[in-house]
Amino acid sequence: MTLKNYTEMKNGIVIADAGPIISLALIDKLDILDEIFDEVKIANAVWEEVTIDENKRFVEKIKEYFREKTCQIKSFNELTFVMDYGESESLILYNELKADFILIDDKKARNIAENFGAKCIGTLGLLSAAKEKGLISELRPVFIEFLKNKRFYALSLMNIILDKNNEKEIATMPNALYK
Numbered sequence: 001m002t003l004k005n006y007t008e009m010k011n012g013i014v015i016a017d018a019g020p021i022i023s024l025a026l027i028d029k030l031d032i033l034d035e036i037f038d039e040v041k042i043a044n045a046v047w048e049e050v051t052i053d054e055n056k057r058f059v060e061k062i063k064e065y066f067r068e069k070t071c072q073i074k075s076f077n078e079l080t081f082v083m084d085y086g087e088s089e090s091l092i093l094y095n096e097l098k099a100d101f102i103l104i105d106d107k108k109a110r111n112i113a114e115n116f117g118a119k120c121i122g123t124l125g126l127l128s129a130a131k132e133k134g135l136i137s138e139l140r141p142v143f144i145e146f147l148k149n150k151r152f153y154a155l156s157l158m159n160i161i162l163d164k165n166n167e168k169e170i171a172t173m174p175n176a177l178y179k
Contacts, residue, residue: 012100
């Protein structure tokens with residue numbers, strides 16, 4: 001999928017993987033999922049991943065939001081040899097529920113999912129669509145927050161998205177930002 005297609009997301013079921021969940025919780029924007037999709041689901045393996053560290057400041061938000069959205073996959077997970085447990089269960093759940101999108105950031109896992117015919121979207125594309133829908137006003141402060149919190153998104157991709165949204169690009173981040 002290209003960036004221009006992300007704005008077409010209006011309805012349907014999305015299966016969310018751990019990385020995007022953590023990123024959205026970090027910026028307190030899990031609710032964007034409800035504004036863009038009809039249904040949001042996660043695999044049990046993803047639930048385990050995102051709730052294991054009780055000390056993270058946003059774990060309670062994640063638990064509250066996803067408690068009733070967790071699903072057990074029905075089939076055997078044959079994908080753990082090529083993807084991590086959460087990503088593989090997410091892809092299986094996507095197929096079992098005949099979901100419309102899988103929200104996934106990991107490049108390798110995303111490539112595998114796309115090879116299986118899944119329609120993938122990443123956190124940055126989701127946020128770009130949210131801005132177009134008027135759900136967030138600016139992307140730049142959100143992207144800077146990701147960088148400050150060591151969320152690993154390519155600065156070049158963030159700058160492409162900022163440019164397409166008529167926002168100021170982020171220069172190479174000074175070391176002080178990472179403290």
